[in-house]
Amino acid sequence: MVSVIATPQATSSLHASLRLGNRVVPGTLFLALLLTLFAIAADQFLAPALYSSSPLWAMAACLLLVWRRGYPLGSAFDPVAGSCSMCLSTPRIAMFCGAHGAFVLAALATQGALQPVFGTFTTGGWIVAALKLSILAPTFLLLPSAEWLIFWHAYKAEALAAVVVLFTFFPSRVINSIWPWYGQALGKFVFFLSHTVVPSLAYRSSLTPTLAGPDLDVTILLACSGIDGVNLFDYLFAFVVFLDWNRLRKERSLLAYFAGVALIVLSNALRITSFVVLGNHGFAKFVERFHLTAGWIFFTIVFLTYISLSYRHLLSGAVAEPPTSNRA
Amino acid sequence: MKRLVLAAFLALLATPGLAVARDKRDHRHMKAVEMAGVGMGAAVLLGAAGYLALRRSHAA
Numbered sequence: 001m002v003s004v005i006a007t008p009q010a011t012s013s014l015h016a017s018l019r020l021g022n023r024v025v026p027g028t029l030f031l032a033l034l035l036t037l038f039a040i041a042a043d044q045f046l047a048p049a050l051y052s053s054s055p056l057w058a059m060a061a062c063l064l065l066v067w068r069r070g071y072p073l074g075s076a077f078d079p080v081a082g083s084c085s086m087c088l089s090t091p092r093i094a095m096f097c098g099a100h101g102a103f104v105l106a107a108l109a110t111q112g113a114l115q116p117v118f119g120t121f122t123t124g125g126w127i128v129a130a131l132k133l134s135i136l137a138p139t140f141l142l143l144p145s146a147e148w149l150i151f152w153h154a155y156k157a158e159a160l161a162a163v164v165v166l167f168t169f170f171p172s173r174v175i176n177s178i179w180p181w182y183g184q185a186l187g188k189f190v191f192f193l194s195h196t197v198v199p200s201l202a203y204r205s206s207l208t209p210t211l212a213g214p215d216l217d218v219t220i221l222l223a224c225s226g227i228d229g230v231n232l233f234d235y236l237f238a239f240v241v242f243l244d245w246n247r248l249r250k251e252r253s254l255l256a257y258f259a260g261v262a263l264i265v266l267s268n269a270l271r272i273t274s275f276v277v278l279g280n281h282g283f284a285k286f287v288e289r290f291h292l293t294a295g296w297i298f299f300t301i302v303f304l305t306y307i308s309l310s311y312r313h314l315l316s317g318a319v320a321e322p323p324t325s326n327r328a
Numbered sequence: 329m330k331r332l333v334l335a336a337f338l339a340l341l342a343t344p345g346l347a348v349a350r351d352k353r354d355h356r357h358m359k360a361v362e363m364a365g366v367g368m369g370a371a372v373l374l375g376a377a378g379y380l381a382l383r384r385s386h387a388a
Contacts, residue, residue: 296371
């Protein structure tokens with residue numbers, strides 16, 4: 001349910017706060033983020049060349065975390081202590097819509113010319129990928145810079161979390177681009193780990209390196225890069241962050257996220273090593289049949305072990321929850 | 329919670345078997361992306377259920 005509530009300082013229109021369910025959030029910021037989310041989705045629907053899931057995920061993450069946070073105590077948005085009186089003006093909304101319209105028209109006009117570089121790892125391909133992220137820029141037209149600065153000070157953690165999501169979640173493009181190098185590094189690392197247990201193992205270098213053993217040859221495909229494990233970690237860590245956002249230490253959570261991704265990448269190497277070792281010690285059929293399923297179970301166990309070891313540290317010394325009226 | 333964990337675990341275990349059964353039945357292969365989707369979904373459920381159990385134990 002969405003309703004506007006009047007505050008001591010803001011008694012007209014959508015000045016300071018929206019009540020969303022049992023939470024109170026700054027109405028202006030929330031509406032600006034919501035408008036951006038809808039505008040990006042509409043742009044990508046109208047001009048498929050603009051499609052990238054990253055801005056959608058980032059905006060959704062920011063919205064959800066702002067909602068989880070509610071109004072920061074003692075800030076300009078605190079309905080009791082604050083003095084915020086911002087609202088979205090019609091001319092600014094018109095400028096915002098105009099900018100998005102221009103993006104769509106430009107994308108449709110240049111679609112044919114840019115088609116050859118879409119999804120490639122050339123300089124042009126990277127520039128196009130970066131341009132897709134610039135679809136977020138019109139959001140800054142919705143409010144004056146001074147008011148964005150106020151929001152930044154109040155919701156810095158949520159904004160940084162959105163930036164992390166924008167650049168790191170579901171990194172298929174990055175993995176694809178570094179695969180020629182990373183595939184070799186992964187193959188050689190697995191060979192190094194397995195060689196002592198399977199002495200007759202041979203390493204065949206190619207885009208998809210193969211570890212040839214006496215009973216089982218293991219070819220490391222792009223799908224074995226650990227990208228699925230990282231995606232799974234992203235989903236689960238995002239769930240943890242969403243539920244515990246008001247109790248988490250934000251700096252530690254950021255470090256824990258990157259440490260977790262590194263752990264998943266390392267675990268993936270150990271997973272493939274176990275296939276090579278087991279497959280060449282009488283379990284070739286078993287490995288062949290269950291290696292996909294075992295991977296999901298393995299990554300889930302890694303995540304649960306990691307979160308159970310780090311959870312206490314992520315919560316300790318956390319800032320207090322918002323007032324009772326603002327809790328889930 | 330227990331049912332959720334059980335369902336996720338069974339889905340994970342059943343994925344390859346279902347793929348093979350379907351292949352034998354009508355000579356079609358379950359696409360890799362479908363298997364990955366089922367696996368990912370079940371793993372997310374299992375991981376989320378485990379985290380909720382951990383969260384509850386910390387709250388107690």
